[in-house]
Amino acid sequence: xxxxxxELGEVIPQAGSGLPGPFPVGRYARRLQEEMRKRARVQLIGxxxxxxxxxxxxxFELRDSQGAVPCAIWLNDLEKAGLPEGALRxxxxxVIAGGPDxxxxxxxxxxxxxxxxxxxxxxxxxxxxxxxxxLRKQLRAEGLFELQKQLARPLLPKSIGVxxxxxxxxxRDLLAGLRRRGWGGTVVWAFAPVQxxxxxxxxxxxxxxxxxxxxxxxxxxxxxxxxxxxxWAFCDETLCRTVAMLRVPVVSAIGHERDSTLIDxxxxxxxxxxxxxxxxxxxxxxxxxxRDLxxxxSALRRAGEGAIGTRARHLxxxxxxxxxxLQRERGGLNQKIREIRAASERGLxxxxxxxxxxxxxVLERARRRGIERIVAAVAVESRRGxxxxxxAARSLQRRRETLRRAAVTLRAHDPERTLERGYALAExxxxxxxxxxxxxxxAATVKLRFADGRVKxxxxxxxxxxxx
Amino acid sequence: LSExxxxxxxxxxxxxxxxxxxxxxxxxxxxxxxxxxxxxxxVNYCAAELDAVGEGLKELNLDELAAKLEVSSES
Numbered sequence: 442x443x444x445x446x447x448e449l450g451e452v453i454p455q456a457g458s459g460l461p462g463p464f465p466v467g468r469y470a471r472r473l474q475e476e477m478r479k480r481a482r483v484q485l486i487g488x489x490x491x492x493x494x495x496x497x498x499x500x501f502e503l504r505d506s507q508g509a510v511p512c513a514i515w516l517n518d519l520e521k522a523g524l525p526e527g528a529l530r531x532x533x534x535x536v537i538a539g540g541p542d543x544x545x546x547x548x549x550x551x552x553x554x555x556x557x558x559x560x561x562x563x564x565x566x567x568x569x570x571x572x573x574x575x576l577r578k579q580l581r582a583e584g585l586f587e588l589q590k591q592l593a594r595p596l597l598p599k600s601i602g603v604x605x606x607x608x609x610x611x612x613r614d615l616l617a618g619l620r621r622r623g624w625g626g627t628v629v630w631a632f633a634p635v636q637x638x639x640x641x642x643x644x645x646x647x648x649x650x651x652x653x654x655x656x657x658x659x660x661x662x663x664x665x666x667x668x669x670x671x672x673w674a675f676c677d678e679t680l681c682r683t684v685a686m687l688r689v690p691v692v693s694a695i696g697h698e699r700d701s702t703l704i705d706x707x708x709x710x711x712x713x714x715x716x717x718x719x720x721x722x723x724x725x726x727x728x729x730x731x732r733d734l735x736x737x738x739s740a741l742r743r744a745g746e747g748a749i750g751t752r753a754r755h756l757x758x759x760x761x762x763x764x765x766x767l768q769r770e771r772g773g774l775n776q777k778i779r780e781i782r783a784a785s786e787r788g789l790x791x792x793x794x795x796x797x798x799x800x801x802x803v804l805e806r807a808r809r810r811g812i813e814r815i816v817a818a819v820a821v822e823s824r825r826g827x828x829x830x831x832x833a834a835r836s837l838q839r840r841r842e843t844l845r846r847a848a849v850t851l852r853a854h855d856p857e858r859t860l861e862r863g864y865a866l867a868e869x870x871x872x873x874x875x876x877x878x879x880x881x882x883x884a885a886t887v888k889l890r891f892a893d894g895r896v897k898x899x900x901x902x903x904x905x906x907x908x909x
Numbered sequence: 910l911s912e913x914x915x916x917x918x919x920x921x922x923x924x925x926x927x928x929x930x931x932x933x934x935x936x937x938x939x940x941x942x943x944x945x946x947x948x949x950x951x952v953n954y955c956a957a958e959l960d961a962v963g964e965g966l967k968e969l970n971l972d973e974l975a976a977k978l979e980v981s982s983e984s
Contacts, residue, residue, distance in 0.1 A: 734959070737924055741945050745941065
């Protein structure tokens with residue numbers, strides 16, 4: 442900084458060295474700041490040491506074997522740089538862009554010189570990674586990582602396209618992987634350089650050529666491992682945008698597991714090896730699928746036959762059902778009958794006891810009533826008997842008297858009595874009375890009965906009629 | 910009965926649905942027989958698809974294909 446370049450205004454005359462001045466230091470400091478900021482903006486490369494942060498800026502020294510410059514960067518500029526996490530650390534190789542600056546300080550704050558960096562990136566491999574990271578961030582922000590992943594990948598493509606180097610292990614490994622899948626479809630090769638500076642454009646053209654083939658159902662892009670610089674073609678922005686916009690799913694297998702290229706991000710699937718890429722391009726293990734299909738066919742056959750068999754057995758069981766139901770009902774009824782019988786026996790016993798008690802009471806009452814009635818009847822009868830006896834005695838007396846008179850009368854009329862009085866009775870030999878003279882003549886012989894006995898008499902002559 | 914499936918995966922997915930439904934034991938006789946018939950058609954379709962990639966790997970070169978196309982379009 443040339444002293445003469447700085448205009449400091451009015452000079453306060455002072456005795457001393459003969460140099461201009463003295464000037465107020467604060468004003469000098471500000472002029473110094475202005476002059477610093479006029480310096481040309483440049484890029485510096487060096488190693489980072491002494492990293493520190495305040496609320497608004499990060500500061501560090503950038504040095505190499507020849508020397509060092511104190512640097513500062515506003516935190517918002519640092520953020521815009523998009524360095525990988527932790528990239529600003531002691532020992533990191535950085536490229537910074539900016540110019541010198543001077544902080545004049547103040548009443549309390551100390552003045553300081555620093556190189557004010559407005560851009561920062563990692564140098565070398567780190568630089569590539571940083572550029573890759575920035576591009577990755579941009580493509581992700583544009584949504585280009587998702588487009589391929591939304592495409593449907595056929596489980597069993599009949600034809601796949603492959604972009605790779607014509608010579609190399611990747612081609613061989615991929616074929617081996619496909620054969621292991623039991624897959625015997627068509628591979629359409631699109632060979633392309635995979636490393637030189639024209640590689641990216643050639644790869645993009647090959648991919649587009651394959652995508653234009655209607656029979657190609659998936660595209661594999663593969664190459665073996667290498668440094669990031671070797672794989673750089675697969676981080677090409679144009680290539681990655683081409684892949685992202687394809688309507689055919691792309692399977693990438695670039696480098697080894699630890700390598701991560703941008704095409705891996707935009708592809709539908711990123712694989713670590715060509716063998717894995719073969720499995721991703723033909724997701725179906727054809728051998729296993731054939732076995733599974735046989736199982737399915739068997740399961741279907743079993744289900745079909747089983748459905749009929751099961752139902753037939755069910756129907757048979759239903760047919761047996763009514764008999765079983767009847768048996769069950771019969772058993773139930775028998776049980777009920779037993780219960781009813783038991784209950785009725787109990788009931789009868791109870792009712793019998795009750796009825797016996799009732800009968801005893803009723804019979805006792807009836808017996809008493811009977812006795813009473815008999816006693817009364819006996820009394821009546823005995824009264825009636827006494828009357829009868831009296832009337833009977835009277836009647837007997839009467840009858841005796843009548844008899845006696847009848848006997849008297851009878852005696853009076855008894856032929857025996859008449860015979861006693863001198864009359865005789867004519868009877869036939871047979872003992873019948875002869876009551877007429879004609880009868881006596883007719884009989885010729887009669888017996889004459891007297892009171893003391895009979896004599897035979899012969900009738901002689903005719904009847905001598907009596908005059909009347 | 911059913912239309913030809915769009916792809917192998919669609920066929921397999923439907924086939925799995927069918928087997929699950931049959932395994933559940935909830936399908937009636939008519940449905941079971943229909944599902945079995947549909948399943949057999951799907952199995953046949955899948956078998957045909959597998960047969961199509963079962964005859965050995967074929968390799969073609971995109972450049973040669975493109976050249977052939979140009980020749981055929983010129984003639």
